[in-house]
Amino acid sequence: MSTQSIPPSTRAVRAIEQASIAPAPSPLKVVLRVASTVWSNGKARIGIIILGLFILIAVFAPLIAPYGARQNGFDRSADASAAHWLGTTAAGEDVLSQLIWGSQISIFVGLVAGLLSTVIAVLVGLSWGYVRGFGADVINFIVNLFLVIPGLPLMIVIAAYLSGGGIGMIIVVVVITGWAWGARVLRSQTQSLRSRDFVTAAVFSGERPFRIVFREILPNMTSLIVGNFFGAATAAILAEAGLEYLGLGDTTVVSWGTMLFWAQNSNALLTGQWALLFAPGLCIALLATSLTLINFGVDGISNPRLREGKQR
């Protein structure tokens, strides 16, 4: 259907509609607007700075780390010294270097798994909110099934069947168990937005459902989607650390989770290696906290329209 065939009245409706939905859907503009809104929040700014530091450390790990991640041969279970600021592991590796290299895994898993869960949540949540009838019931059943099955046991069981899968396996497991909550939140928002005038206008101007959902409704949920991403990334980082602490990932990979796994399994508790125990957990907590802090600012992205929607 070409533009010419649309009657003038419809074009007028579209003009009004486009004027009433704030941003032109240029991705760059949206990103910039989102970033500046988030930055203007004090808590979020602290979060962004912490996250930025961790990303810098992860990217420049080869330059910053004094030794290789698995480089051993130093004194075993040594206390902190000038050569090894945080001491060494029971296998004679430098704790600080492992900590620096380990940041790569946590950030990578958090970003990738968070992104994948969010994409699935958006696809499922928005279509689910828009369709009615049998299709909606089927999606409802599947999402509820994933919501109600306890996440950690499911993750552990899948990880056990996929034993020895490494980082990719962990991402898959985290995404399988992590998308459903976001889908449910986005669905209820879609349901509340779909009865708005601008959606009705789009329907009557003959737009296809796909376009209505992803071009008309979706931009109005930016804050929810961004918030969902940071929430999912936080959950992914914690889940990854938990699974690796249990020894379910690839224990030869150096990450914060595996550091804690080796710390407990090499009796760092008995030898009093508190830095080995303390540092990786603190890093996980800081990284996860930074994402939580950023989410405080994300709430502010929501335009007044969306706030109305939330109250309904």
Add this chain to the structure above:
Amino acid sequence: MTSVTIAPGSAESTAAPAGAPVASGRGRALGYIARKAGLLLLTLWAAITLNFILPRLMPGSPADAALAKLAQNGPVSEATKSAIEAQLGVPTGNILEQYVAYLHQVVTLDFGVSYTFYPQSVSELVSTALPYTLVLVGVVTIIAFVLGTLLGVLAAWKRGTWLDTLPTLAGSFASAFPYFWTALLLLFFAGYVGRLFPTSGAYGPTATPEFTIGFLGDAIYHAALPALTILITSLGGWILGMRNTMISTIGDDYVTFAEANGLKPRTVALRYAARNAILPNLTSFGLALGGVVGGSILVERVFGYPGIGYLLFNAVTNQDYPLMQALFLMITVSVLIANFLVDILYGVLDPRTRR
């Protein structure tokens, strides 16, 4: 203009969901329960089937790995072999027959023999571990819910004061902390450095499980650190949940009306605002109670506490598939049933949900 496709469901079709007959109050309540029960059965079936499909979707054959592992313990009888193949799937077998055999096992609660703790049966292991988890996680969940909800009421009522900001801030950060790390730190400082509490197990090496004051005291002493960890890490969620819903009910007209009528602030807070705000927290509480059966895997692992979570951890690390399948099924089913009960309770407490 070409065909204007009105997407399924224009404004008119929004009302009246399908299958909501106009009926008397009791009829509607029964219909609500029947609908929820039907959903429960369907979900149970889906969860049981998922448990059947998972090992068969995975690369390799868990059954072969399991048989190889079992063979280390001695000769494997034909009956055991076919039982394992029924549970875990053999590439050559007829999938439908396997499914029927598996369903039979589930219905008769016969999950066979554990590989790791051979020759103990899965049911024996589960019934030994279950009481520890139920008492530890159950008691702590109840304490956390009651305490957290009360603190949440207080935070919402005294909004803006330190009673609000402190728990809210602590609550939001606690959710970003890896709780097994909190457990590790407690274990290290209170267990190893301070030597205040035992570092692992559910009772001392000389004690035998029995109902005496001495043993119970010993058990509580051993459960203290895990209990503290679960309490610290779960309290924030209850506070935040209660606070956030209560803040929105405080804004409602009926609360303002009650205040304007000169009721005591305490009455308004507890009997008007909190009473309506507690529903979402109650839902989470029901689910948390269902989750008690699953224990707290990471915390039980850190403290070597012999509950269901630790058993699942052992099953997974030793690739003890029968034990793992049985535990996962049990954990899921109890959450599903809890979910169902919460739905029913919700219908009783909030008539609006029984459409």
